[in-house]
Amino acid sequence: MSEPPKAERRPIVTAPLVVAGVCLVIPFIAILWVGSYAKTDPAFIGIPFFYWYQMAWVLISTGLTSIAYVIVRRHERARKAGAQR
Amino acid sequence: MNHGVNGVALGVFVFFFVAVTVMGFLAARWRRADNVDNAASLDEWGLGGRSFGTWITWFLLGGDLYTAYTFVAVPAAVYAAGAAGFFAVPYTILVYPLIFTFLPRLWSVSHKHGYVTTSDFVRGRFGSKGLSLAVALTGILATMPYIALQLVGIQAVLDVMGVGGGENTNWFVKDLPLLIAFAVLAAYTYSSGLRAPALIAFVKDGLIYIVILVAIIYIPIKLGGFDDIFAKAGHAFEQVNPATGKPRGELASGDKAQWAYGTLALGSALALFMYPHSITATLSSRSRNVIRRNTTILPLYSLMLGLLALLGFMAIAAGVKVKNGQLAIPQLFENMFPDWFAGVAFAAIGIGALVPAAIMSIAAANLFTRNIYKDFIKPAATPAQEAKVSKLVSLLVKVGALVFVLTMDKTVAINFQLLGGIWILQTFPALVGGLFTRWFHRWALLAGWAVGMVYGTVAAYGVASPTQKHFGGSNDQIPGIGEIGYIGLTAFVLNVIVTVVLTVVLRAVKAPAGVDETSPSDYTADVGDPGVQAELPPATAGAPGGH
Numbered sequence: 001m002s003e004p005p006k007a008e009r010r011p012i013v014t015a016p017l018v019v020a021g022v023c024l025v026i027p028f029i030a031i032l033w034v035g036s037y038a039k040t041d042p043a044f045i046g047i048p049f050f051y052w053y054q055m056a057w058v059l060i061s062t063g064l065t066s067i068a069y070v071i072v073r074r075h076e077r078a079r080k081a082g083a084q085r
Numbered sequence: 086m087n088h089g090v091n092g093v094a095l096g097v098f099v100f101f102f103v104a105v106t107v108m109g110f111l112a113a114r115w116r117r118a119d120n121v122d123n124a125a126s127l128d129e130w131g132l133g134g135r136s137f138g139t140w141i142t143w144f145l146l147g148g149d150l151y152t153a154y155t156f157v158a159v160p161a162a163v164y165a166a167g168a169a170g171f172f173a174v175p176y177t178i179l180v181y182p183l184i185f186t187f188l189p190r191l192w193s194v195s196h197k198h199g200y201v202t203t204s205d206f207v208r209g210r211f212g213s214k215g216l217s218l219a220v221a222l223t224g225i226l227a228t229m230p231y232i233a234l235q236l237v238g239i240q241a242v243l244d245v246m247g248v249g250g251g252e253n254t255n256w257f258v259k260d261l262p263l264l265i266a267f268a269v270l271a272a273y274t275y276s277s278g279l280r281a282p283a284l285i286a287f288v289k290d291g292l293i294y295i296v297i298l299v300a301i302i303y304i305p306i307k308l309g310g311f312d313d314i315f316a317k318a319g320h321a322f323e324q325v326n327p328a329t330g331k332p333r334g335e336l337a338s339g340d341k342a343q344w345a346y347g348t349l350a351l352g353s354a355l356a357l358f359m360y361p362h363s364i365t366a367t368l369s370s371r372s373r374n375v376i377r378r379n380t381t382i383l384p385l386y387s388l389m390l391g392l393l394a395l396l397g398f399m400a401i402a403a404g405v406k407v408k409n410g411q412l413a414i415p416q417l418f419e420n421m422f423p424d425w426f427a428g429v430a431f432a433a434i435g436i437g438a439l440v441p442a443a444i445m446s447i448a449a450a451n452l453f454t455r456n457i458y459k460d461f462i463k464p465a466a467t468p469a470q471e472a473k474v475s476k477l478v479s480l481l482v483k484v485g486a487l488v489f490v491l492t493m494d495k496t497v498a499i500n501f502q503l504l505g506g507i508w509i510l511q512t513f514p515a516l517v518g519g520l521f522t523r524w525f526h527r528w529a530l531l532a533g534w535a536v537g538m539v540y541g542t543v544a545a546y547g548v549a550s551p552t553q554k555h556f557g558g559s560n561d562q563i564p565g566i567g568e569i570g571y572i573g574l575t576a577f578v579l580n581v582i583v584t585v586v587l588t589v590v591l592r593a594v595k596a597p598a599g600v601d602e603t604s605p606s607d608y609t610a611d612v613g614d615p616g617v618q619a620e621l622p623p624a625t626a627g628a629p630g631g632h
Contacts, residue, residue: 024182031175032351034343038168040319040336046311047395050337054174055391061178062384065185069377076611 017075020068027061090247091419097428098246098435101292102266105285105436109273112280139378141283142370145444146379147386148286149366150357153238153438154231156293156393161410163397167322167334169342171394172349177387179354181380188358189373190520190608196368197607202448203364203516204456210519212599213527214460219534220512221456224361225482227505228449231360232486233498235438235445237411239266240490242431245415260491266435271483274443275476279369282443289440292433294389296418300430301392304399304421314402321401344568345560352574356510361448362441372612411495442483450479500556504545507559507573511537514584520608527599529587537580544572 030036031054040048137145155173162170191206200206203224208217243262273281308314315336322334338346357363370376400417407413418430454475459466466474489498515530550557563570592598 024185027178027182028351031178032347034338034347035340038338038340038343038346043312043315046313046315048315048336050168051171051391051395054171054178055388057178058174058384058387058391061182062381065181065384066381068182068185069381072377073374076609 014075016071020071020075023064023068023071026064027057030057030060091424091427093424094419094428094431095246095248097425098242098432101288101429101432101436102269105288105439106269106273108284108288109269109277109281112273112277112284137283137369137375138371139375139382142366142375143379143382144286144290145279145283145366145369146363146383148282148289148437148440149362149444150383150441151293151386151390151437152231152235152441153434154234155390156434156437157238157241157411157414158234159390159394160397160400160414163394164400164405164413165334165397165410167318167336167398168338169334169346170397171391172346172353174387174391174394175346175350176353176357177390178384179350180357181384183354184358185377185380187517187520188367188376191364191516192368192370192373192376193610194520194603194607196612197610198603201368202361202452202455203359203512204452207515207519208456208460209602210523211515211527211530212601213531216515216527216531216534217456217460219531220515221452223508223512223534223538224359224452225449227509228361228445229482229486229489230498230501230505231362232442232445232449232483233489234502235442236263236267236486236490237495237498238438239263239435241409241411242415242434245412245419246431263490264487266439267483267487270439270442271480274446274479274483278476279365279444279447282440282447283369285436285443286440289433289436292429293437296430296433297389297392299426300396300399300418300421304396304403304417307421308399308402314398317402318398341569344563344566344570348563348570348574349559352510352571352577353506355513355577356506356573359509359512359516360445361452362445365444365448365451374611409495442486446479446482446486447475449482450475450477453478496553500553503556503559504542507541507545507576508538510573510577511541511580513577514581518584523598523601524588525584526588526591526596528596529584529591532587533580533582533584536583537576540579541572541576544576548572 037050037053040050042049044052159170159173162173164170191203194200194206194210198205198209200209202221204217204221207220208214211217240263248262305311305314319336322332322336324333325331326333335342358367367376370379396414396417400413403417403420405413405416405420407416415431415434418427422430454471458474459471463470511534514525514533518525518530544561545559546555548557548559548561549555559572560569561572561575562568563575
């Protein structure tokens with residue numbers, strides 16, 4: 001019922017964090033836009049576009065998540081260092 | 086299906102199975118807590134002492150999420166209908182950016198307050214035993230058929246190897262191999278807890294990776310390359326199915342199927358980490374960053390899943406003809422591989438069923454113990470009693486799954502699994518919503534959950550297919566949009582709308598909001614912060630949470 005006192009540091013949203021957020025959102029846009037890849041050409045080593053494109057997105061989204069990971073980790077370290085000072 | 090027993094394949098299969106069994110029992114001693122008091126607690130048995138690092142967590146989560154059933158069912162779906170069955174790949178692409186945002190918060194708050202299950206968190210956050218009970222029951226209900234399907238996966242492999250599948254043998258001989266596999270699974274889960282599947286997951290994933298790599302290179306060479314495979318598959322999909330009057334499938338989603346494809350991928354992604362077994366594996370990790378790091382390496386499994394899905398096309402091109410689609414891939418292996426390697430492949434699938442079945446039964450047992458037994462039956466239970474009840478319940482859950490598989494038609498298990506996915510998604514607002522905001526009202530969440538459950542169940546019941554009158558699929562028309570989409574996601578949207586509207590109303594009339602025992606900093610706490618311990622002492626883990 002009573003909210004805990006809000007003396008704590010509020011989450012600060014910095015520009016890099018926004019970039020991290022964008023990295024995490026991009027796969028959703030790419031994947032949910034099914035019409036953009038629901039076709040068979042061009043094929044890659046005989047595999048229709050529909051399949052190799054989505055498998056390529058496994059790699060792309062992994063890259064994007066990794067970028068987000070590095071950014072968030074840096075942010076947390078900086079914040080921790082700031083809190084100790 | 087039965088051409089007699091494949092002796093070589095069976096020999097290899099049995100060899101791996103025995104090796105894994107020995108490992109399962111030895112696992113009890115692996116990375117064990119030195120502290121004797123600790124050894125009997127639920128944290129030890131049910132979360133492996135919460136000590137797993139990046140790689141073990143990776144294997145454990147991989148072994149947990151990519152189950153034997155997945156390995157059998159995904160290519161089977163592709164074999165049956167083509168593009169529509171491939172949704173498992175976009176689904177697993179979306180999972181990782183999604184969990185990146187909320188799982189670290191769940192880890193932190195759970196380690197700060199000693200939560201073992203998602204229901205523990207919901208109770209602590211919203212001060213509502215009712216809501217916590219709803220989440221726990223949903224979790225248990227959704228997990229049971231999932232365990233049953235793992236046994237179905239083992240059955241498929243045994244069938245193709247020529248043991249246990251015959252129509253003429255009596256039921257006991259027929260089911261004996263499955264009973265043995267089951268007894269072994271139950272025994273080592275009971276004695277070793279979460280450590281057993283974690284250790285066995287190494288073997289399972291090693292085998293699976295080898296099998297997939299070999300299959301994806303060796304089979305296309307034998308079949309004349311991907312060009313030929315897809316040409317043959319495309320031709321097969323054009324054949325009109327006499328039962329429906331429509332083509333069997335398509336190589337890329339047609340206009341009408343795109344909503345279904347997208348909503349199924351999104352809905353499944355949202356649902357995956359609501360399953361208790363995914364959370365169990367997550368909470369057993371050592372720190373927040375272990376989880377985040379895992380979101381960057383777990384997609385390796387998605388890649389493998391994509392390759393595996395392509396096996397469905399290869400089964401068509403290789404001329405595999407099975408009535409039961411579940412047998413398509415085991416049959417492909419049997420036809421294409423030399424006997425000994427077919428044995429390795431079958432062992433991979435068989436062991437692949439044991440790991441998740443063990444974790445799922447532990448997760449369901451944790452839910453029962455913490456959120457039903459301790460909250461409603463015996464609030465004063467000691468940590469040792471909790472662990473004991475959990476062990477027994479995990480056994481009961483598995484027996485239940487076995488009875489389910491042996492007495493009922495396989496389609497019943499699959500129907501329930503489909504319903505389970507729809508149901509578990511309805512716990513998303515309470516769990517993930519609760520991780521970010523306390524704005525939602527507990528009663529509104531409960532009402533939203535109920536609406537989603539009822540809508541999802543009724544809608545799924547009404548879906549007919551050529552072979553089934555009810556539960557014929559997971560897609561239905563989306564009200565208001567008119568496209569065909571995933572029922573679970575529609576139910577979820579309804580759930581959220583009800584929750585938001587009722588929250589506004591309940592806040593306006595100042596309905597009691599319940600006590601929140603967490604504070605904002607709990608959600609970002611990490612190892613080393615005050616109050617956070619990697620291994621929780623039993624006193625904390627067993628301490629009464631919220632009242």
